[in-house]
Amino acid sequence: AAQDEDFGHPEKFCENIPAANWVISATVTFTNDDIVPYIEKVNKKDPHSGSIVTSGPTTIKDSNWLLGYSISRQPQFHKQKPNELIVWLYGLYSNTKGNYVKKTMPECDGIELCEEWLYHMGVPESEIKKMAIDATTIPNHMPYITSYFMPRALGDRPKVVPDKSKNLAFIGNFAETERDTVFTTEYSVRTAMEAVYTLLNVDRGVPEVFASAFDVRMLMNAMYYLNDRKKLTELDLPLPEKLIVKEGLKKVKGTYVEELLKKYKLI
Numbered sequence: 001a002a003q004d005e006d007f008g009h010p011e012k013f014c015e016n017i018p019a020a021n022w023v024i025s026a027t028v029t030f031t032n033d034d035i036v037p038y039i040e041k042v043n044k045k046d047p048h049s050g051s052i053v054t055s056g057p058t059t060i061k062d063s064n065w066l067l068g069y070s071i072s073r074q075p076q077f078h079k080q081k082p083n084e085l086i087v088w089l090y091g092l093y094s095n096t097k098g099n100y101v102k103k104t105m106p107e108c109d110g111i112e113l114c115e116e117w118l119y120h121m122g123v124p125e126s127e128i129k130k131m132a133i134d135a136t137t138i139p140n141h142m143p144y145i146t147s148y149f150m151p152r153a154l155g156d157r158p159k160v161v162p163d164k165s166k167n168l169a170f171i172g173n174f175a176e177t178e179r180d181t182v183f184t185t186e187y188s189v190r191t192a193m194e195a196v197y198t199l200l201n202v203d204r205g206v207p208e209v210f211a212s213a214f215d216v217r218m219l220m221n222a223m224y225y226l227n228d229r230k231k232l233t234e235l236d237l238p239l240p241e242k243l244i245v246k247e248g249l250k251k252v253k254g255t256y257v258e259e260l261l262k263k264y265k266l267i
């Protein structure tokens with residue numbers, strides 16, 4: 001990269017990583033069912049039911065570490081024993097002390113990470129220590145996990161097949177391809193397809209990414225959630241824009257657009 005612009009600017013992705021960041025995750029294996037009632041209370045599901053338990057991550061919004069957890073279909077691993085329950089934890093703020101464990105996540109061992117989670121799950125303090133010791137919690141330090149998300153400009157990531165390249169390609173989430181979104185396995189697979197098809201002149205298209213940016217329903221839905229679930233009239237806008245919204249809403253009255261705005265809770 002130091003010698004040729006076509007290699008991008010890798011330093012953008014490994015320098016200046018913010019301190020308030022996700023760097024720690026942990027896998028907790030319980031060998032008894034003491035935790036089950038607490039999970040059922042929050043996630044309204046029996047974790048041993050054989051279907052996905054948390055349906056995506058559950059975020060503990062009051063947690064100083066902004067802890068989240070995800071429980072996949074159990075058993076998640078072939079070698080997992082029937083009495084085992086496996087929970088995946090992570091925290092998005094690595095530079096703040098916990099609410100129960102007064103340490104930052106990187107300062108904690110596995111038992112302490114588990115204790116903090118048990119505290120947020122509502123386990124009485126008198127039982128937290130024993131439950132955390134009975135479980136096996138393996139922490140993972142991933143200093144560059146969010147580097148895919150570092151602010152970047154065009155050219156910071158090399159093109160999958162650089163313009164002059166005949167036999168060299170870049171694959172994975174740090175290579176530049178059109179439209180796709182990082183932090184996915186699909187991204188890496190598409191770049192590999194693009195590399196092979198381009199360099200070997202294979203007449204095949206890379207599967208399209210879902211075109212959400214051109215679907216007004218998706219945009220409305222995203223707008224609602226990105227604005228903290230506010231309606232259009234509740235947005236903190238400058239006066240001229242407020243007036244535009246007001247006029248716009250009058251114009252769409254009785255139309256399909258109004259129906260969509262209602263459906264996506266924007267009005």
Ligand SMILES: Cc1cc2nc3c(=O)[nH]c(=O)nc-3n(C[C@H](O)[C@H](O)[C@H](O)COP(=O)(O)OP(=O)(O)OC[C@H]3O[C@@H](n4cnc5c(N)ncnc54)[C@H](O)[C@@H]3O)c2cc1C
Nearest residue numbers: 025090142145171172173174182183184185186187188189
């Ligand atoms: C905690 C976590 C959760 C995620 N969740 C999801 C999810 O739910 N859905 C999703 O789609 N994506 C998810 N991702 C992202 C996804 O896992 C990655 O984008 C994907 O695995 C990248 O694949 P890859 O083959 O490009 O790179 P990698 O899987 O990173 O493979 C690169 C390989 O290169 C090896 N390597 C590095 N340097 C060298 C070297 N010098 N010589 C030889 N080998 C080397 C590494 O050891 C590694 O095996 C998640 C990632 C993490 C970390």
